[in-house]
Amino acid sequence: MQRVRNSRKSPPQVSLITCAAVRTIEGNHLDIKLSSAGYTVSGSDIRQRDVYAANGVLHTVSSLLLPPGSLTLTPEKYLLALNCTSFISRIRSVNLTSLIADPDATYTILAPRDDVLGVAGGDGLPEEGTVELKKALQYHFIPGRWKAHKLKDGLLLETELTEEGLAGGRQVLEVGISTKKDLSSDKTRKELYFAGAGVVGDPSTSRQSLKVQRFHSPYFTVEINNTIIYLVTRPLAPPVDVLQAALPSLHLSTYLAAVFSTSLANTIKTIPRTTFLVPRNSAWEKLGLVTSYLLMSSSKTDLESVILHHALDSVQYLQSVLNGTDRSFRTVEGTDVSISRRKDENGKTEVSFGASGGWDGLTAALAHDDDERADTRLNTLTQTGVMHEVDGLLIPRSVEITLGKLVRAAGGGTMASLVSRAGMEWVLNGTAAPPDSEWGSLGEGVGWTLLCPKDDAWKAVNLTRLWDDEAAVRELVSQHLIPTVSDTLRIGKGKGGKKTRPPADGSDPTTPVNMEGTTHGTARSKFSSYGDVVFMHSGNGEYLVGIKGARGTAGEEDWAKVLAWGRGTVSTSLGGRTRGGVIKIDRVLEPYTPRWWIRWGPPAAGFAVGFLALTSVGFGVRWYIKKKASEPTYEPVGRDPEEDG
């Protein structure tokens, strides 16, 4: 039995002496020093010394004995701690651990917690291990440290997701900030959104209560080392292709129908770096017969051009559309669309796009984000760029909407053949009138509007007889043709340069002629005083058109109802941009020739009345004289014998 150790006194009070350097299990060295204040281990005080235990001894110390920076936890670990385990397991399933394993990587991470992913049922993320999931998860990582105070409403942040559709560029994500009134207190509370997903604002709702003063931000931001984590209320979905993005908006259905009716659907989804200007349904409706023509199965080529004219060849997010300096953007179709920006009285910028073709004043205004419609698609991100909603349809230069095309769209086959019969095909195919014809003398810059009765309307007309009578055909056709003098000729000589100007008469620019209660001369006006037509409102929002001055037998039938109209892009003159187009009406305007009694009746009656009056005056006078002469006269007899003689 050894005599183990003799008694020891407690340590003497000495100033700093290095007592020992010991090595821990993990290999770092601890310097134990003794000072008058007591023992220190690597700089931290020993608080409770020598607590005996069966298999050793315990000292408590005042701080962690970890060299500075040695405990560098990875973002992965923080996410685990923040209850984002199923987010982590998904990241692992698609081999994205590099995003969360590097403690030095600088990222802002938008992390959905387990409860969020659980609540979402199908949890809103694609299947584990798929490419889609990988993309969706990359969309949750924003390179750089984005603190809450640096974020602004509408800011677009580039994420870790790179898209082929953006030519390898980073997909962006929109930041939204809205101010809401707190229900419990009167204070307003800012809410932060990433791609529409809110940020969890209240730390106390987390699993472990985190009442820590270090969270200065009003949002639940976790800032550690190089990482900033925002906990979001739902997983984020990366932008889809433009067609899918537009699909939920019913008011964009015509655009989708148009795209799907062509073979462009796949092209449109994949053209990299594009901005789509998607016209609303109302924009299509506004163009009437033009839209009908474009949607006809025989006009695919023109429709494709129109659709591609709405795809800008670059990514123009809302900010650059509103505040950029570009005057025009190249489209995928090949021609440019112009852009004009104007501040309204509220200081808001109004933006409208001008088409390369169509007619003057054919513009499409950018939808406002404060439009009443809840689902206005403005700055909607897509896989290949962005999508904006516009309220007008843009027609490129390459698409010529001739009267012939509109007549086809109006279902006016009979009228078309009659026009040809009258030798006036040039009206339909958009060429100028032959100079030797009677209309050649109208000069350049004349546009033609054809009033096109629907085919059913011809039932009332004996077409067979009409067909043989070429003069009658010409008369009929010219009664339906309204020539328009060129705006360009009239206005273009003034201050030039302004491309989009309102129509001279202030009427709806989509109509071929001004239909607001005005009279228009027709091609027949030259030959007949009953050639003019007049437009008027029927009272229930419809337009009526009739021959001016014509008197019919049964009042209302003398008026034709306007069913539809479409403005053509090409006038018959060279290069002119006059109005013209097709107005579909419900009955034929037969040329009016007054009957003989109508023509001669009034003068004849006048003559008769005059004759009668004169005759009666003559007879009256005669009667009076006669009466006077027959009265007996008394004269002295023989008083003047010569007089009696």
Next chain:
Amino acid sequence: MWGALWFFAAPLVAAFESQTPWEPTSTTLVDLLNADRDYTTLLKLLQRTRLIPTLNRLNGTTFFAPTNDAINRYILWNKLPPLPLGDPQQDEPTWTHDFDNVNEQLRQQLLYHLLNYTLPHYPPEAVEVLTTLHFPRIPLEPPSKEPPPEPPWLPTPGGLLNGEGQRLRLAVRDGKPFINVDVNGEQGIPAVKEAVYGTNSLLIGIDDVINVPTDLATTVRKNPALTYVARILRDSHFKILESTPGLTVFLPEDSAWSELHPVERLYLESEFAEEDLRWILGMHTVNSKIGWSDTFGEHAKGT
């Protein structure tokens, strides 16, 4: 001549004089215990644990002897079933059948009251660290009911403290000696009887049974300043603290952890941090030589 004879005889005389232990007047520790009626229960326990021969063989002892009252108060020993200890109305113990033949646990605890040297000066002036004959060990298997192969007279060195005996502190407060005090000389068990010296032995009657220090895992769990550590460490870490021999552990107190980022703490508190916690524990643990504060100087030489 006589002077020369005396010169040669002197060592012999001296040698003869040093033979005093053989005198019948020598009193052993057992004699001292027997002489005092306050130690009757303790003597029975010593017999039960075969420690009487041990006490007789030791050449120099200090024994902190719990009095009858102390043992009666000590609930663990009270429950020892076959001993007619004071109150017979104790509940029937449930672990009777587990008792081994040498009462290993009881024996270990009694050895913690025993030093194999006589204190040179008692009572001490300052806090004094004593090394006892208690060599803590983890029984790899429960002790058998058969007697050990050789008589368990003396404790065999070895065990969890790298062969060293467990320590015990002694201090004097207000002129009164206290056993098992903390490092500042506070708390502890008062000595209730005057120290009695026998031949090479010292008997000090104390008012309570001294508890054997528990393993590090239990020690950490019980420490009021280490609640955070106790909370975040997992079972696997406590297993290390419980069964690894010869550890010196520097554990940060609760306040120290606030220097970590809250999310780092959140992570450490989560179920995913086991590996990192093992590393952190390792950074605070030394297993080369036991670092009692009085041995710190030796580390400098040793490593």
